[in-house]
Amino acid sequence: MGFNRPSKIQEAALPMMLADPPQNLIAQSQSGTGKTAAFVLAMLSRVNPNKKFPQCLCLSPTFELALQTGRIVERMGKFCVNVRVTYAVRGNRLPRGTVIEEQIVIGTPGTMLDWCFKLKILDVKKIKVFVLDEADVMIDTQSFSDQSVRIQRNLSPDCQMLLFSATFEDPVLRFAQLIVPDPNIIKLRREELTLNNIRQYYFECENKEDKYKALCNIYGSITVGQGIIFCQTRRNAKWLCCSLSKDGHQVALLSGELTVEQRADVIQRFRDGKHKVLVTTNVCARGIDVQQVTIVVNFSLPTTLTGEAAFETYLHRIGRTGRFGKKGLAFNMVERHNLPLLLSIQEHFSTFIMRLDPEDMDALEKIED
Structure with a gap:
């Protein structure tokens, strides 16, 4: 993967994300510091490869970002036998009654919402890890916020929740704390x-x-x-x-x-x-x-x-x-x-x-x- 040593965000966040029992996290990190690899590792660590149904969800604000995250899952997942990823994005239409066997689902809020509640091909109660990437955009954009919150509120109480972003304005951070119970918080100073x-x-x-x-x-x-x-x-x-x-x-x-x-x-x-x-x-x-x-x-x-x-x-x-x-x-x-x-x-x-x-x-x- 090209990592010789953990970045600051990986060093701070991974012990919290990999802890047992799982801990919730709201984390801010600069662009290009490896935050995606950190939460991908957390997802992979929670997957049971013998169970053929979705166990981890990751929401991204754009199609491009969802695909990019998925590529990292695929690269890191090569070292995990029988762990697979699928994409809940516009253009990937699945008929009602489809059985999803991939353990990790990466997608955008609208399509993920359809899969969960309209098509009912994804059982959110079985999700172990829920990741909100670029969480400030998700929460600050009304439609993304409504869709993301609806998914989050249907998760089981013991689902691990991870929110990551490069930026967090104070109102967004306050909202994030409302929807993530008992979070650890990693926040950078403005400078x-x-x-x-x-x-x-x-x-x-x-x-x-x-x-x-x-x-x-x-x-x-x-x-x-x-x-x-x-x-x-x-x-x-x-x-x-x-x-x-x-x-x-x-x-x-x-x-x-x-x-x-x-x-x-x-x-x-x-x-x-x-x-x-x-x-x-x-x-x-x-x-x-x-x-x-x-x-x-x-x-x-x-x-x-x-x-x-x-x-x-x-x-x-x-x-x-x-x-x-x-x-x-x-x-x-x-x-x-x-x-x-x-x-x-x-x-x-x-x-x-x-x-x-x-x-x-x-x-x-x-x-x-």
């Missing part, structure tokens, strides 16, 4: 959230053409393994993808209007290195783990519906690089009127984001030193 192994920079730009020129200068000055570029709108993402493609970059577009199958294909091709640049909207901000990503570019800073800086989204975006302690670079393209957003991000995380001149190629080249 620990900024991913010190990722160097953060910004360019002051006038418009999207200005931003594109700065982006081209980045690619002309530093060695990029693979990069992810985040746009705030689908229109800008399409425009940027076309522009990069015309200039000879191996680029792919990932946005919400793609079908589940198309999104899975785009991510797999990017993971396989067939595309060097992935242009995306927020659909890819959480949990997508591609080790070769060395830079992240915010073509637009993430904002909330009220126009304020979206701190958690920013953290998740830049966390796509610097996975598991490796070094990474994050570049922000900022219009002058959005500089207050950048300042608020710096203040929120008690971090420094260095300004760069997009025309100064020498300064850009020195970033790699």
Whole structure:
């Protein structure tokens, strides 16, 4: 699996998750620190391979994240005889009366809810471990929250509950504590959230053409393994993808209007290195783990519906690089009127984001030193 020693979150969480009797856990960990491997190990440790029915459920907010978690289950599960995984995701339609023999079910809330209560092909009373991954999104998004809570409330009292996320705002944490009885809690201080192994920079730009020129200068000055570029709108993402493609970059577009199958294909091709640049909207901000990503570019800073800086989204975006302690670079393209957003991000995380001149190629080249 590539682990030489446990990360901080693995070291802190595994003794609690593997304890007997089982203990409930609400845990916060930075992106790329191995939290998924930790809760997968906990699930595998509770499975009885001789019993051919679902014993562990894991909910993820997106199809992509569910598949990625499932791949880790499959890799780690190779060392567990007769343990199998299936996916409760859109597109995997099972007829009523289907008998599920896989012990671990990974899925998204809506489909998992159908399997449990509409089709009745999954008995939640037999579940030993219930995992909520990216729990802050699940709880903070009304539909996900309602679906997740309905599943959780039908679990047996002795089911182990594990909630993991890279971010926990205080209202979300309070809600999590309401639905998880007697939890152990691992929570980071805010200043620990900024991913010190990722160097953060910004360019002051006038418009999207200005931003594109700065982006081209980045690619002309530093060695990029693979990069992810985040746009705030689908229109800008399409425009940027076309522009990069015309200039000879191996680029792919990932946005919400793609079908589940198309999104899975785009991510797999990017993971396989067939595309060097992935242009995306927020659909890819959480949990997508591609080790070769060395830079992240915010073509637009993430904002909330009220126009304020979206701190958690920013953290998740830049966390796509610097996975598991490796070094990474994050570049922000900022219009002058959005500089207050950048300042608020710096203040929120008690971090420094260095300004760069997009025309100064020498300064850009020195970033790699």
